[in-house]
Amino acid sequence: MQASFIDVKNLTVAYGSKIIQQNLTFSVKEKDIFVIMGGSGCGKSSLLRVLMGLLKPCAGQVFYRGVDFWGNEKVQQDILRSIGVMFQGGALWTSRTLAENIAIPLEQFTNLNARQIYEVARYKLAQVGLSGFEEYYPSEISGGMRKRAGIARALALDPDFVFLDEPSAGLDPVSSARLDELILQLRDSLGMTIIIVTHELASIFAVANNAVWLDAQSKTMLAEGNPHELLKHGPEAVRKFLKREAG
Numbered sequence: 222m223q224a225s226f227i228d229v230k231n232l233t234v235a236y237g238s239k240i241i242q243q244n245l246t247f248s249v250k251e252k253d254i255f256v257i258m259g260g261s262g263c264g265k266s267s268l269l270r271v272l273m274g275l276l277k278p279c280a281g282q283v284f285y286r287g288v289d290f291w292g293n294e295k296v297q298q299d300i301l302r303s304i305g306v307m308f309q310g311g312a313l314w315t316s317r318t319l320a321e322n323i324a325i326p327l328e329q330f331t332n333l334n335a336r337q338i339y340e341v342a343r344y345k346l347a348q349v350g351l352s353g354f355e356e357y358y359p360s361e362i363s364g365g366m367r368k369r370a371g372i373a374r375a376l377a378l379d380p381d382f383v384f385l386d387e388p389s390a391g392l393d394p395v396s397s398a399r400l401d402e403l404i405l406q407l408r409d410s411l412g413m414t415i416i417i418v419t420h421e422l423a424s425i426f427a428v429a430n431n432a433v434w435l436d437a438q439s440k441t442m443l444a445e446g447n448p449h450e451l452l453k454h455g456p457e458a459v460r461k462f463l464k465r466e467a468g
C-alpha cells in the first residue's frame with residue numbers, strides 16, 4: 222500500500238469570517254500526481270496556500286507524513302524545506318538569467334560555492350529539457366520554456382514533493398502537452414509526489430492519478446479519486462465539470 226504523504230482532516234479554509242471551503246478530508250499518497258480541481262473561484266489556490274503554510278486554517282489539520290503541519294512553527298519550516306513550489310506564471314526574476322534564477326534558493330539555503338551552485342543549476346535545467354539555456358533571460362524564451370524553468374527552480378533543493386499552481390495557464394495545447402509529459406517524467410524518474418492546481422481538463426486526464434473536486438456553491442469537496450473514475454462514476458456536478466471539454 223502507498224504511504225500517505227499528506228493527510229487533510231476536517232479542514233476549513235477561510236479569510237477572516239469568510240468561509241471558502243469546509244470539511245475537507247483527503248489524502249495525497251506517495252508518488253501521486255494529485256490535482257486540486259473545481260470551478261473558478263471555488264478555493265483551489267486558497268487550499269494550496271494552506272498546504273504551503275501561507276494561510277492558517279480556520280479549523281482542522283494538515284499532516285505531512287503524520288506530522289501536524291500547523292502545530293509548531295519550527296516543524297512547519299522543516300517541512301517547507303522539503304517542498305518545491307512553482308507559482309502561477311513561473312514567477313521568474315526577469316533581470317536574472319535562468320541559471321541565476323535557479324541559484325536563488327541554493328544561495329539562500331545551502332553552503333555550496335558559486336561553481337557548485339552553477340553546476341546544480343545546469344543539472345536542474347537539463348532535467349527539464351533546458352540544457353544550453355543557462356545564460357538566457359526569461360524574456361528570451363517561450364512561455365512553455367519559462368514554465369519549465371520555473372519547475373527547475375522548484376526542484377533546486379531536491380524537494381520530496383512539488384506544488385504547481387496552474388502550470389499550463391496561458392500555454393498553447395502543444396506546449397501544455399509537453400509540460401504534462403515533463404510532469405509525468407518527474408514523477409516516474411525522480412519518484413516525486415506532485416500536487417497541481419489546474420482547471421485544464423486535458424492536463425487533468427493526462428497526468429492525475431488522484432484528485433479532489435471542490436464545489437463553490439456548497440463550499441466543500443464533492444469527490445476524491447481518479448479523474449477517469451470520477452468521469453464515469455462521480456457525483457453529477459463533477460461528471461458535468463469533467464465532461465465540459467472532454468467530449
Ligand SMILES: Nc1ncnc2c1ncn2[C@@H]1O[C@H](COP(=O)(O)OP(=O)(O)OP(=O)(O)O)[C@@H](O)[C@H]1O
Pocket residue numbers: 236239241259260261262263264265266267268420
Ligand atoms: N486574500 C483574500 N482575501 C479575501 N478573499 C479572498 C482572498 N483571496 C481569495 N479570496 C476569495 O476566495 C475565493 C476563492 O479564491 P481562490 O483564488 O482560492 O479560488 P480558485 O478556485 O483558485 O479560483 P480560480 O480558478 O479562478 O483561480 C474567491 O471568492 C476569492 O475572491
